[in-house]
Amino acid sequence: MPDLARPVQAVSLAVNNLVKVGHETIESSEDAVLRHDMPGALHRVETAATLLQQASDMLRADPYSGPARKKLIEGSRGILQGTSALLLCFDESEVRKIVKECKKVLDYLGVAEVIDTMEDLVQFLRDISPALSRAAREVAARAAELTHPPHAETLNRCLDSVKQLAPVLICSMKIYIHILTEGGKGMEEAAENRNYLAQRMADEIHEIIRVLQLTSYVEDGGEKDNVTVLKALQQQIHAKMAAAHEFLNALNLASDLRHQINELDAIVNEGVRAAEKQGGKTMQARLETAHKWLLHPAADPVTRVEGQKAINSIVSQGQRIADGLQGREKAEVLQLCSEVQRLSDKLADLCASGKGIPRKPELSPGKRTTLEDRISMELTDKLHELKRATERAVVNRVVEDFIDVAAPLRHFTDAVNAPPGTPGRESHFHDKAAALAAFSARAAAAAGVVAAGVGHNKRLADQLIHNAQQVEKLSPQLIAAGKIRLYNPDSKVAEEHFNNLKNQYADAVLRVRDLCDQAVDPLDFVRTAGKLRVG
Known part of the structure; x- marks a missing residue:
């Protein structure tokens, strides 16, 4: 055993400095939680350093001393655990500081609804701007420090959204005050726009706070494969x-x-092997797991159970996709789901009871089939039919609803900007507003269908659902802003407000389309789009 005096002395010196800084931090901090938690972590580090010093002295006298080695292990472990506890204590305190800055912004957003004069708006802007800048700076710095990409991406996404929404909110407050002061039309729509934007900013900040306080990917509902x-x-x-x-x-x-x-190590290795036997989360992986059972219906119980689970999962995914379909496609997918489930249950019952005896004894032994064999062959065919039907339905929805995403918004914008005195100006506006709302609903539903089809890719599915919800929520706000613009054609503030929400909506629709493009097979998309154009 080498002499540990010098390294232990170096550790003790470092611990002394750490403890000194820790106590100074406690004295200067206003964080009650830190002041409560940090002394315990400091005591643990000090105790560990003492154990190391004692172990060093004992080993110098007896290099083979058992108690000395025990102290050495406990001291080393205590240093590591105590230092980790100190770092965690400090890190959590830093998070609380950022959360405090975020909550200041939330407090300011809470009064946005009661501001009804330009003087109040100017003061509101003076108050919220520095608070928002501090919070944004702290959140951006925190995101850069995070080692888990999904958390960092969420923080950056929410922060970008807050930065984009802030000027749009101010503009909506300005148009509300303008209409209130001038007595123009569109007061209700202006208030609705303002409240929506303030609430959306608050929602993004709440999401930032939630992610800041996460300590692991699993807490965030990450991939639990x-x-x-x-x-x-x-x-x-x-x-x-x-x-x-x-x-x-x-x-x-x-x-x-x-x-x-x-x-x-052996237990974990066995767990990995067992998990791999269960199959993955993609439709293809589930089919492969199901086929292991269907090729040998009388296989061991584990194979049968895993095969049933895979088939049930395929049926559930098909039903989720069918929820977003209509007409013939919906009926086809639901019918296939029903047939697959019926055959799977029937085969499982036969296998469990052992009643799958040969039904055609006149056949030669090499050609003899059992009832299980016939059901498994039919079930295999139906599973592949269901897979093809769901994939076809997803591609069809994407092609039909996203082949031209710009037209509904362009037509609505033309109706909004129609000059006063144009024949049928208001009725034309309402027609195009209804068309825009219908397109938004179809686009959101299509995104839901695609998200159900890519359930194995949680991040992509979550992004699809999030952006589809934004399209749905922005649609009535854009229509309200269009109505304000229609009623106030000469107002530059109304024009700016409408353009802000129009850009927000256009960006959200394009994000949904791009995410859908990522989720579908490009060759299938091109093929289906070609058929649609020819038709």
Whole structure:
């Protein structure tokens, strides 16, 4: 055992400095939680440093001392755990500071509805601008520090949204005050726009606060795929195995601890293998899992159960896709789901009861078929039919609803900007507004169908659903802004307000379309689009 005096002395010196800084932080901090939690972590580090010093002294006298080695291990562990606790305590305090800045912005947004003069609006802008700048700066810095990409991406996305919404909100407040002061038409629509934008900004800030307070991907509802999670755990264990064995060898500790580590590794490896047998989350992976059972209906119970689970999952996904369909396509998918479920249940019952005896004994042994065989063949065909039907339905929805996303907005904009005195000006506006609302509903429903079809890709599905909701929510706000513009054709503020919401809506629709394009097969899309144009 080498002399540990110098390294232990260096650790003790570092601990002393750390404890000093920690106590200074406690004295200067206004964070009650930090003042409560940090002393315990500091005490743990100090105690660990003392154990290391004692172990060093004891090992110098007796290099083979068991109690000394125990103190050495406990001290080393205490240093690591105590330092981690200190860092976590400080990090959580920093998060609370950022959350506090975000809540200041929320407080200002809460009074947006009661501002009804330009003087009040100017004061509101003076108050919220520095608070918003501080919060944005802190959130951006935090996002840059995060090591988990989904959390950082969410923070950046929400922050970008807040930055884009802020000037639009101010403009909506300005048009509300303008109409209130001048006595023009569109007061109700202006108030609705203002309230919507203030609430949407608040929602984005609440989402920022939620993500700031997360400590793991699982908390965020991240991918909970068993294989992915277990493989990540497996890699972590493998990465630490060599160092663990070196540590055990160096200290010559009991072999049972080494055995337990090997046992843990074996358990995780077995878990990974078991999870892989269950199949993945894509439609194709589920089909492969189902086929393992359908090829051998009388297989072991595990294969049968996993096959049934895969088929049930395929049926559930088909039903979710059907929820967003209409007419013949919806009926076809639901009918296939029903047939697949019926055949799966029938086959499972036969296998469980062992009643699948040969029904055609006159056939030669090589051609003899059982009832299970016939049902499994029919079920295999129906599963592939269902897969093709759902994929075709998803592509059809994307092609039909996103082949020309610009036209409804362009026609609505033309109706809004029609000069006063144009024959049928208001009725034409209402017709185009209804068409825009109908397109928005179709686009959102199509995005829901696509999201159901890519359930294995949670991030893409979540983005589709989020942006589809934005399209649905923005549509009535854009129509309201268009009505204000229609009633106030000479107002530059009304024009600016309408253009702001129009740009927001256009961006949201394009994001939905681009996400749908990512989710469908490009060759199928081109083929279907070609048929639609020819038709």
